[in-house]
Amino acid sequence: MINQSRYSLLFSFFQELGEVGSLVGKTLRNIFRKPWEKNIFIQQLEEVGVRSLPVVSLTAAFGGLVFGLQTYIGFHRFIGHGSEAYGGPIISLGLSKEIIPILVGLMISGRVGSAIAAEIGTMKITEQIDALYSLGADPNRYLVAPRTLACFIMLPCLTLYGDIIGIAAGYFYNVVLMGVNHFIYFENTLLYLEIWDVITGLIKAAFFGIIIAIVGCWQGLKAEGGAEGVGKATTRTVVIASISIIILNFLLSKALPGTLSG
Amino acid sequence: MIKIVNLYKSFGQNKVLQGVDLTIERGETLVIIGQSGSGKSVLVKHLIGIIKPDRGNIFVDGVEIVNLKEDELHKIRGKFGMLFQGAALFDSMTVAQNVSFGLERYTDYLPGKIQEVVEESLAKVGLKGVENLMPHELSGGMKKRVGLARAIAYWPEIILYDEPSTGIDPIRADAIINLIDRMKKELKVTSVIITHDMTSSYKVADRIAMLYGGKIIEIGTPEEIKRSENQVIQQFIHGQAEGPIENW
Numbered sequence: 001m002i003n004q005s006r007y008s009l010l011f012s013f014f015q016e017l018g019e020v021g022s023l024v025g026k027t028l029r030n031i032f033r034k035p036w037e038k039n040i041f042i043q044q045l046e047e048v049g050v051r052s053l054p055v056v057s058l059t060a061a062f063g064g065l066v067f068g069l070q071t072y073i074g075f076h077r078f079i080g081h082g083s084e085a086y087g088g089p090i091i092s093l094g095l096s097k098e099i100i101p102i103l104v105g106l107m108i109s110g111r112v113g114s115a116i117a118a119e120i121g122t123m124k125i126t127e128q129i130d131a132l133y134s135l136g137a138d139p140n141r142y143l144v145a146p147r148t149l150a151c152f153i154m155l156p157c158l159t160l161y162g163d164i165i166g167i168a169a170g171y172f173y174n175v176v177l178m179g180v181n182h183f184i185y186f187e188n189t190l191l192y193l194e195i196w197d198v199i200t201g202l203i204k205a206a207f208f209g210i211i212i213a214i215v216g217c218w219q220g221l222k223a224e225g226g227a228e229g230v231g232k233a234t235t236r237t238v239v240i241a242s243i244s245i246i247i248l249n250f251l252l253s254k255a256l257p258g259t260l261s262g
Numbered sequence: 263m264i265k266i267v268n269l270y271k272s273f274g275q276n277k278v279l280q281g282v283d284l285t286i287e288r289g290e291t292l293v294i295i296g297q298s299g300s301g302k303s304v305l306v307k308h309l310i311g312i313i314k315p316d317r318g319n320i321f322v323d324g325v326e327i328v329n330l331k332e333d334e335l336h337k338i339r340g341k342f343g344m345l346f347q348g349a350a351l352f353d354s355m356t357v358a359q360n361v362s363f364g365l366e367r368y369t370d371y372l373p374g375k376i377q378e379v380v381e382e383s384l385a386k387v388g389l390k391g392v393e394n395l396m397p398h399e400l401s402g403g404m405k406k407r408v409g410l411a412r413a414i415a416y417w418p419e420i421i422l423y424d425e426p427s428t429g430i431d432p433i434r435a436d437a438i439i440n441l442i443d444r445m446k447k448e449l450k451v452t453s454v455i456i457t458h459d460m461t462s463s464y465k466v467a468d469r470i471a472m473l474y475g476g477k478i479i480e481i482g483t484p485e486e487i488k489r490s491e492n493q494v495i496q497q498f499i500h501g502q503a504e505g506p507i508e509n510w
Binding site for chain 1: 351
């Protein structure tokens, strides 16, 4: 009995993995194939990017402030008074490589991933997906591909924007509020922060964007059973995307080189 | 001509279609009747490849569609228009965008012509001046009529109607049945109608088929169906609670 349930769990795991793999393959094919759904793509750029600016601004600003605060305390406690100005590169590196991409990924999976799942899930249960088929539109090409491409492009843009806000907030806390030496803070940041550190964060964000869109679309297309089904699809999207982002972040941090300057 | 051969479809343990055989002639109006949940919508969705069968074949004008690739299926779908049970209007689009959706994909019409056809199609279902409204601003009956306008806008050869008269007042329902009849007479459109409304069925059908237990148990002209000796059919067409069909 236990063996049977283990086998069925394993079977459904691989079945779902297969579904996602097939969805990713089909989406990649449709992204590179004409005709493109340009209008939907532009709408999604706005939905994912422009409309996420307030939430990213707030998250990045307070993320930068709190990271700046803890770095200040750390330097002050372990190295001593005056050493806080050397926290600049640590704050910038930590924010651009890890904290901002993760925060942006999690916030967007909550804001955009759940919206994608809810919208497509509602379309599924009200037969709008069937109507797309009947009217000559492939739902993957019409719904999934533009959303995936928009998330793939906008997540790095939002992350770069978040980097600027977060680093500025860290600077504000240390230099403006705590009176840390501006020149040492700034020069050390420029000396030790590499452009590659920022690029690493942007590469991660692009992968997070794909995860958010694919999981949202996958769960939306699987939704069934009315409003309850849409609710479950939305919740699952946020949980699956968030966990995947955290795991993938570690794997990418390990796989991507720490520096390009040898 | 549409030919369905030995079609099987299950969803988990629920065996919905269990060997459906059915032929629909070009230009005919076939009404499919059956209880709620008997698989009528599932059967019709097989015809445009929205649902793939577990077993069996479907031929549309001699082309076997079950194993067609998406691009090839797209060409076949262009022959069909479908009115969905709940209208299935795209709720992020206006009425005009909904009606023009198929036109933009199945025809080479320029924007001016598309607008003209949209207005004509809406006028056919008795709607004027609603082009810029959103679906949530329409009543249930109006949604259904917009859904019908969308299905007929690009002049498909075959139109599938999933409960066309449900949720509409009797006068509008009769007008829609008249429209279906007119399209058949004027344009030789093939129509497949799913309905529980026996009055409409008798009025518009060339033949009526009853789906029961996953199979077509009888098919014939309205007169033949009325005279059928099958107790299941008699119970259904007379809407009787007592009989061989289980109620619950």
